[in-house]
Amino acid sequence: MxxxxxxxxxxxxxxxxxxxxxxxxxxxxxxxxxxxxxxxxxxxxxxxxxxxxxxxxxxxxxxxxxxxxxxxxxxxxxxxxxxxxxxxxxxxxxxxxxxxxxxxxxxxxxxxxxxxxxxxxxxxxxxxxxxxxxxxxxxxxxxxxxxxxxxxxxxxxxxxxxxxxxxxxxxxxxxxxxxxxxxxxxxxxxxxxxxxxxxxxxxxxxxxxxxxxxxxxxxxxxxxxxxxxxxxxxxxxxxxxxxxxGGNDAAIVMPDVDVEKVASDLFWAAFRNNGQICIATKRMYVHKDVYEPLKEAIAAYAKTVKVGDGSEQGTQIGPINNEGQYRRVLELIQDAKDKGYKFLVGGEKADVPGYFVPVTIIDNPPEDSRIVQEEQFGPVLPLIKFDDYDDVIARANASEYGLGGSVWGGDEDKALEIAQRIASGTVWVNETQYLSPTAAFGGMKQxxxxxxxxxxxxxxxxxxxxxxxxxxxxxxx
The missing domain is CATH 3.40.605.10 (Aldehyde Dehydrogenase; Chain A, domain 1)
Incomplete structure (x- = not known):
């Protein structure tokens, strides 16, 4: 052919x-x-x-x-x-x-x-x-x-x-x-x-x-x-x-995770295919006991990832697919800037041809911010601190969306217990985005x-x- x-x-x-x-x-x-x-x-x-x-x-x-x-x-x-x-x-x-x-x-x-x-x-x-x-x-x-x-x-x-x-x-x-x-x-x-x-x-x-x-x-x-x-x-x-x-998938990270081992997995849960996945992690809730070391580990890993033309050797993340989505992602980043949120990495558009948006991670924005409440469908991730399971489950479920979600922790029984309380069609424990032609996949709510x-x-x-x-x-x- x-x-x-x-x-x-x-x-x-x-x-x-x-x-x-x-x-x-x-x-x-x-x-x-x-x-x-x-x-x-x-x-x-x-x-x-x-x-x-x-x-x-x-x-x-x-x-x-x-x-x-x-x-x-x-x-x-x-x-x-x-x-x-x-x-x-x-x-x-x-x-x-x-x-x-x-x-x-x-x-x-x-x-x-x-x-x-x-x-x-x-x-x-x-x-x-x-x-x-x-x-x-x-x-x-x-x-x-x-x-x-x-x-x-x-x-x-x-x-x-x-x-x-x-x-x-x-x-x-x-x-x-x-x-x-x-x-x-x-x-x-x-x-x-x-x-x-x-x-x-x-x-x-x-x-x-x-x-x-x-x-x-x-x-x-x-x-x-x-x-x-x-x-x-x-x-x-x-x-x-x-x-x-659409989805606004929440990841909940428990305090007993191995920070160094899980950082790259959590990064790709959000940024695979440049975040252009309906079941990508769109908001990441991290327990206060591991919030600081984990945010540093994810940010450090992000700086090692090559963004560029997908046809070039070594590229790991390509461009946004189309101009309309590109403009929307830039608008969400600008809104975060205008509100004074802290950026761990990214936030600045590269002056090059193509619809490239740098990997962007925002440090603990408020729950009612646009970047938490809206589906970004691009390489922008809010990290959000929590300290109470009932509260974080309520926050994860307080969305018109219910497509996917994930729970990450060393205590698998506790993680499974939390997963069963997430109002989404698919919830993963210690992984994400795994789909099978032999298993049902669909969304709740809108x-x-x-x-x-x-x-x-x-x-x-x-x-x-x-x-x-x-x-x-x-x-x-």
Whole structure:
């Protein structure tokens, strides 16, 4: 495959360059990384029509064959890791090593989903009747993937939807469409025509999809504000929705941690992928007994981390992906400056091309500060001192979000006890951001609706159908 050009949509098993195109920028250089098709309403209609036509045949395909298709897509990705990682870095900004892990993660998710089976529940098996409840596919799914993990988060949707017998129209973010379009080219001969369609476009395409009568379900990953609009747009036709939305994840660090051992783990809990992860630690509560040594250890470690162009050797953190998010992160930093908060590291923007924000750590800002209350989605972390567990748990839970959280401590039983009181969909103990295709992942409160992953994630793409069969009365001899 040529990863440097020819980015086309996949509609009904054929590549389509579209009638108009838009440029995709490399966030490290602000130069054009490539151009993508800008789908029209007609392109969307054709993609939905293709998916609708392909649905009966795909739904009737034995699940073993659908699993084989997922595994084949995974193997195709793994065979092209180098090309995908370089393309992903050029449009998203993450370092090559992180991009490679994302490609591998996308393949892992496809294979993990292929290991799952849909449940069948026998409700009654009596002399008079047999009743069972099985799961049937919904139809055509519209999937909208974000820019922070373009490939892997797309597979969070592709894998369960296709495994359960649905067909799909997938839209990547306009900031990162190139690698997803290449994925379409890669798998177009693995799947029957129309089963998976991939289209790209600007800001208008998402609302066209969410309001389109041709979709039976919308699966969206993105901000809570946009998620509200997606739900509103889907309501008139009662589309099913899965919404994986924002988070303001709290980490609680207990006084018995090994400061030197845990400092780097805590740093990456917040700053992996430049903080552009929905389940990144966004606020870190540290017990007063270890606050001073831990803040110094994290700050010292931060100064050793290389920020730069993701294509350069040794880069560990790349740029913010797009200008809008870049401006928002700078605004939060400026607000902290204006309020007089103390900065342990960072805070000063480098005068270089690209959307680079230095790793920034803020020392014990007040609970009501914007940097504590809002999701930054960038390389800025507030460290906050606490001395009472009941109080810190209340503070962690006093948020409209409830996506993830973590607890760190030497006493694992105590850490687990605290974790169970955190009002979030996933809570980790002594690690963070571990997700599995065999385990449910979703948010509480305004962090989302529904789940992804595990059998529960498969069920999101199905309806329950109960079949009741009246048994014939036995014939008298």
């Amino acid at each position: 040529d990863f440097d050009r020819d980015y086309a949509m996949l509609i009904d098993g054929r590549l389509d360059s579209g009638s108009a195109r838009f440029d995709v920028l490399n966030p490290a250089t602000e130069q054009v990384a490539g151009s993508a098709p800008d789908a029209t309403r007609g392109d969307l209609d054709r993609a939905i029509d293709a998916a609708r036509a392909a649905f009966p045949g795909w739904a009737a395909t034995p699940i073993a064959e659908r699993k084989a298709a997922l595994n084949a897509m995974a193997q195709a990705l793994l065979a092209n890791i180098d090309g995908f990682k370089r393309l992903l870095t050029s449009e998203q900004g993450k370092p090559h090593a992180e991009a490679e892990r994302e490609v591998m993660g996308a393949a892992y998710w496809l294979m993990g989903a292929a290991s799952l089976d849909l449940p069948v529940t026998v409700n009654e098996d009596s002399a008079n009747r047999y009743s069972e409840t099985r799961r049937v596919p919904l139809g055509v799914v519209g999937a909208i993937a974000p820019w922070n993990f373009p490939l892997s988060l797309a597979m969070f949707k592709v894998a369960p939807a296709l495994l359960t017998g649905n067909t799909m129209v997938l839209k990547p973010s306009p900031f990162t469409p190139l690698s997803t379009l290449k994925f379409g080219e890669l798998v177009k001969d693995i799947l029957p025509a129309g089963v998976l369609n991939i289209i790209a476009g600007g800001d208008a395409l998402g609302p066209w999809m969410t309001s389109h009568k041709g979709f039976d379900k919308i699966s969206f990953t993105g901000s809570t504000a946009t998620g509200r609009r997606v739900m509103e747009s889907a309501a008139p036709t009662l589309k099913r929705v899965t919404l994986e939305l 962090s989302g609706v529904g789940v992804e992953g595990g059998v529960e994630g498969l069920l999101e793409y199905t309806s329950a159908q109960t079949i009741v069969r009246r048994k014939r009365a036995p014939v008298a001899a």
